[in-house]
Amino acid sequence: MPADGVLDRLRAAAAGGGPPGPDSVRAADEQDTIAGVPARYVAAPRDTAQAAALLRAAADLDLAVTVRGGGTRQDWGSPPRRLDLILDTTALAGVVEHAAGDLITVVRAGTRLDELAATLAGARQQLALDAPLPGGTIGGAVATNATGPRRMLYGTARDLLIGVTLVRADGVVAHAGGKVVKNVAGYDLAKLVTGAYGTLGLVTECAFRLHPLPAAVAYVTRRVGDAAEAGRLAGAVRAAQLVPAALEVDAPPGGGAAVTVLLEGTPAGVAARAEAARRLLGADATAADRAPDGWGRYPWRGGDTGLKLTAALSGVPGLLADARAAADRHGLPLALRGSAGVGVLHAGVPGTADPERVAGLVDALRTATAAVAGHAVVLTAPPPVQDRVDLWGPVDGLTLMRRVKQRFDPDARLAPGRFVGGI
Structure with missing residues (x-):
């Protein structure tokens, strides 16, 4: 179908799913890329109904779709195998409900974490998720299950999430969990989509349990x-x-x-x-009473290679020493930062480093983490490094994960290839 015809179909879908904004559907420009892969179209739904209508139209048109929020982690994961439509969630923002007495909030996926924090602070409450990258959104935190220093006490996004509204690849809307902390109906679906990099559906709303702000x-x-x-x-x-x-x-x-x-x-x-x-x-x-410089930030900049290293708690001192020794052997500067309280560290190597040396270091870090019951995952890397390494490394349960993907997205149109094993 000609490009104009696709735009017309998408715009008609947006109009049928709710009042379309002036730029709710448009042709992509040179800035509209995911991990370096250019898109053809961009749609910005304002609510769940409009998002569902757009995904139904995308299914009819066989468009490959990837979700974009604040764009802070678009270079994480593998590049999509194909990309037709970016679903931009920045218009899908705001607090739906804040039940302060129950320490619960329901918030749309495009809401920025810093803006939510400011809103909740008025009630002396918090969603205890750190924001290592300024401008990050709720949806991005859930999609990557990103964590920060306070994971030690409060847990991850997966632990704080008690309900989701999800739009499947075919446009069907599903709800899981609820607004009660002990409600377990459908709760596993909320856990399942957390950390799935948008490969199972579009999360439009999230219900979280909150905590009081400390005095x-x-x-x-x-x-x-x-x-x-x-x-x-x-x-x-x-x-x-x-x-x-x-x-x-x-x-x-x-x-x-x-x-x-x-x-x-x-x-x-x-x-x-x-x-x-x-x-x-x-x-x-x-x-x-103030955090030290770099607190809660990743030890790399845009264009660098960034890794997540995990270890059993008893293995953290040894992993820190082995990682530094491996970097020295490969002649590379390595920055290490992270939680010794839960055994999750992050490592950064400059993007200008020799790709072959970086690949060798990644292998060494995988050996070091495996020795302490952990893993090493490359979260982000420049293309020459991505060409030389498996970003995810060995992953248990990959066969089951592929079966789940097949059930949720049988045509593999949601973020195809972005996740582990080419999912």
Whole structure:
């Protein structure tokens, strides 16, 4: 079908699913790419009904569809095998409901995390999801199950999500979970779509459980000579009774490292625990009510190679040491930062690094993480590195994951090839 005919069909679908905005459906321009792959069309639904109508039309036209929110993680995962239509969720934003007394909120997928935080703060509440990338949206956090330092106390997006509204590839709307924390009806569907990179459907609304904002916080930091020593100190903190909200290690490529403990609670309780943390970490430890530089940010910039490394808690000190040693062997600068409290670290290598060396380092990191019951996943990388490595590495349950994809999206039109195993 000619391009004009496709646009007409999509615009008619948008009009039938709700009042279309002036740019609700348009031809793509040079900026409309996903992981470097250009799109043909862009649609920006304003509600679930309009999104469903657009996806029904896309199914009829056999269009490959990928969802875009704030665009902060569009370079994560593999490039789509084909891309016709970008569904932009930025118009699908706002709080649907905030039941402050029940510590529950229902929010649309295109809502920015920072804007939601400002809204909830008025009720002294929070959705305890960190935002490592400014401009990130609720939908993006759910699609990638992205986490930050406070995962140690509050859990991940998958843990905080209690319900979703999902539009399938064929335009059928499904609901899972609800607005009650103990409601388990359909709850597994919410868990299933979290971290699926948009390959199973378009999440349009999410229900989350909230937490009160803490009355006081303290960041207790100790700088040490190397990453392994920071890992050992983190192990001592885990063994103590401090109940931290986060326990982070930051090891820049230039040498040295820091371990930071985040404590939350009442002013008196935080002060006492901060003093205990200082005694535990050593005389050089300092306490502040503001986060240190780089807190909660990924240790890479756009165009770099960024990895997620996981390990059993007991293996974190060894992984920090092995990762640094592997980088030295391959002659590469490696930045390490992440949660020693849950065994999730992030690693960054400059995008200008030799791709063959980076590929060798990725292999070494996979060996190191496997030795401590973990994995190494390349979240983002420049094309020359992607050409040389499997971004995901070995993944258990891949056959089952492919069967799930087949049931939800039998024509493989949703973000085809973006996820593990070419799903």
